[in-house]
Amino acid sequence: MSIESADDNPTSSPGPNQAVGVDVGGSGIKGGIVDLDTGELVGERYKVLTPQPATPQAVAAGIRDVVEHFDWNGPVGVALPVVVTSGIARTAANIDKAWIGTDIYELLGAELGGRRLSVLNDADAAGMAEDRYGAGKDYKGVVMLLTFGTGIGSAIMFNGVLIPNTELGHMHVGKKEAEHQASSKVKEDNDLSYSEWAVEVSKVLAAYEALFWPEVFIAGGGISRKAHKWIPHLTNRTPVVPATLQNTAGIVGAAMAVVAGLRP
Template sequence: MTDAAQQEPGSTPAGTLPAGGNHALGIDVGGSGVKGGIVDLDTGQLVGERQKILTPQPSTPTAVSETVHEIVKRFEWDGPVGITLPSVVTAGVARSAANIDPSWIGTDAAELFSRTLGGRSVAVLNDADAAGIAEDRYGAGKDVDGVVVLLTFGTGIGSAILNHGVLLPNTEFGHLEVHGKEAEHRASSAAKERHDWSYERWAKEVSRVLETYEALLWPDLFIAGGGISRKADKWIPHLTNRTPVVAATLRNTAGIAGAALASVTSIER
């Protein structure tokens, strides 16, 4: 297995934690990489280095669970673990599979990960939901007391909606039809690339989608995530919808932070 460990400047080695911290371990399973880190639950920041292993191919439940086990061992972690999947997850069971092997559908992911990790407690949730709870608690939405909608613009459009910090899990707003076309077919960053649109032209499609969402949800804030959020200054100013839109601030650590938070907190009520 090919792997790559990524270390932040000034970080401490895996398995070494400052005394007295409020910490948890989060692991973010993606189509290309499985990333994990110890998170300071007071700040949402990583403590020490982030570990990353390339997602096994094929990305079957057994192969991915073994990869997760390897990351947990690297941290010498013996507590509960939060794990994201690019799937709809209900009661610990994966109901869909995006960018991972279709054999995940119907798999009791919580039971599988718990068994692989020696029976410890695990929390399994959708990856966009994890990013949403992290951005709402620690990031761009932390000072907003109301309805916050995170949207990740990538191959598709992932979504998470929180009301006063409480998550409504497994929303799939990317599949909502907007003017005769699925939202993610109209306004994902993949659609921008496919049509070779400028940022300004693409922003028109994003605005259409956001206007539909806000007519249904009346949110107080949209948070834009995904890789294209790094260039938010090139397209957010061109949006014409009513609700404020800001770029996500936790970037590629949001899933890890949200998973860690889920491991010690009830996120669904």
């Protein structure tokens, strides 16, 4: 089940200001021990395949496998592709719809024993990490992360404080939801050039900035790796910068959440 692993002797006891973060995606469940003084992983991350179907119990078992790989008895943060309020999953993206209505702390508490636990939306976790350690670290005020993929994920930070579960990809801009206009899937499905796609992204960003007046947009998702091909074509007012943490952002943000005692 393992895809990539840490060294032969993973850390087992929590160091100062360390936690395990686990990021659950549609294809993989990946985790690592995070040094929150630096935002870097201690050793390599470890990844297992996301079970199919990705039911709550099956995914919980995968999360347990990742945590137990590190022989870890300290705090654990988990990033999930769901909206979380009062510990309950309210939506389900890229995982089984059986997650909706699940008490996540009851589920994961049974799998992870007495470990201190925090669970949050995956875009929110990535936003927290980018804001503190990544592309947003030099900005004050409102910082917005947007992940461009199958949909558009969002996270809003204000002076380092998360405003959870914003789900701005579902906001209507004109006659369509934003993610039906400007996700990277829309670019692929309609065979748009980067400059053509940037026109649609600019419309969405202009709508967001009119409401929230951010200091910066951080562009995440796989297409951010080609930011030089489309960010220069954007016409909205607010600066847009590519995310820098890439595959570790969700892991780092999840670890941040549990150390901060965040439980949305």
